[in-house]
Amino acid sequence: MRKNIVAGNWKMNKTLQEGLALATELNDVLASATPNCEVVVGTPFIHLASVASAVDTSKIHVAAQNCADKVSGAYTGEVSAAMVKSTGAEYVILGHSERRAYYGETYEILKEKVQLALANNLKPIFCIGELKEEREANKQNEVVKAQLEGSVFNLSAEEFGKIVLAYEPVWAIGTGLTATPAQAQEIHAYIRSLVAEKYGKEVAENTTILYGGSCNPGNAKELFANPDVDGGLIGGASLKAADFKAIIDAF
Numbered sequence: 001m002r003k004n005i006v007a008g009n010w011k012m013n014k015t016l017q018e019g020l021a022l023a024t025e026l027n028d029v030l031a032s033a034t035p036n037c038e039v040v041v042g043t044p045f046i047h048l049a050s051v052a053s054a055v056d057t058s059k060i061h062v063a064a065q066n067c068a069d070k071v072s073g074a075y076t077g078e079v080s081a082a083m084v085k086s087t088g089a090e091y092v093i094l095g096h097s098e099r100r101a102y103y104g105e106t107y108e109i110l111k112e113k114v115q116l117a118l119a120n121n122l123k124p125i126f127c128i129g130e131l132k133e134e135r136e137a138n139k140q141n142e143v144v145k146a147q148l149e150g151s152v153f154n155l156s157a158e159e160f161g162k163i164v165l166a167y168e169p170v171w172a173i174g175t176g177l178t179a180t181p182a183q184a185q186e187i188h189a190y191i192r193s194l195v196a197e198k199y200g201k202e203v204a205e206n207t208t209i210l211y212g213g214s215c216n217p218g219n220a221k222e223l224f225a226n227p228d229v230d231g232g233l234i235g236g237a238s239l240k241a242a243d244f245k246a247i248i249d250a251f
């Protein structure tokens with residue numbers, strides 16, 4: 001059975017103190033709740049260890065937003081998958097469209113990052129999704145197919161079984177525009193069919209596919225009601241504990 005997940009992506013927001021306050025608040029609101037999904041918070045690197053020790057990690061799982069494409073050594077400013085793992089983090093968001101667009105992360109670089117994350121027992125949340133022009137040209141299916149083939153379809157079925165996919169149409173990220181529930185379902189079903197073609201029906205049925213892009217307390221329920229939408233990757237709305245909790249409650 002695949003897992004439902006609501007994962008927050010704080011991006012480059014919150015000082016250490018602010019981040020700890022947000023994580024503690026979320027921990028408090030979830031203390032008496034029994035969410036019907038796994039809850040993940042994706043924090044900046046500097047918050048990882050503190051957040052992992054401040055929250056109940058059986059309820060709030062911690063994610064990094066990136067890791068290096070190298071094992072270790074003379075790569076000033078980089079943070080390796082092993083370092084991320086040593087903080088208590090369990091997940092790592094990889095392939096976010098902002099990393100692809102602003103930091104030149106190619107299919108090959110992401111392939112290395114995914115491999116290193118898995119080798120260090122981190123679960124990648126691998127993001128895919130098309131640009132506005134690509135959607136307008138009806139190229140979304142070929143874009144997500146190429147992104148999967150370029151960075152994760154080299155994995156064995158066992159390795160692939162450890163990753164979570166996040167479909168994030170770039171035109172919906174931080175814009176207030178959201179894919180309609182029908183658009184999300186259509187492409188999630190297509191992504192699942194690609195996984196089935198490559199790894200078989202069982203692996204495909206067990207793959208968690210999240211939707212990301214202006215998901216908020218007002219639209220989460222409708223999006224998550226689709227059979228192939230297994231939760232969300234949440235940017236802006238993960239920065240307020242009440243909004244994030246309301247999205248968790250959409251399950």
Ligand code: PEP
Pocket residue numbers: 009168172173174175176212213214215233234235236237
């Ligand atoms: C994201 O950055 O992954 C995201 C989905 O952002 P937002 O929810 O703000 O659109």
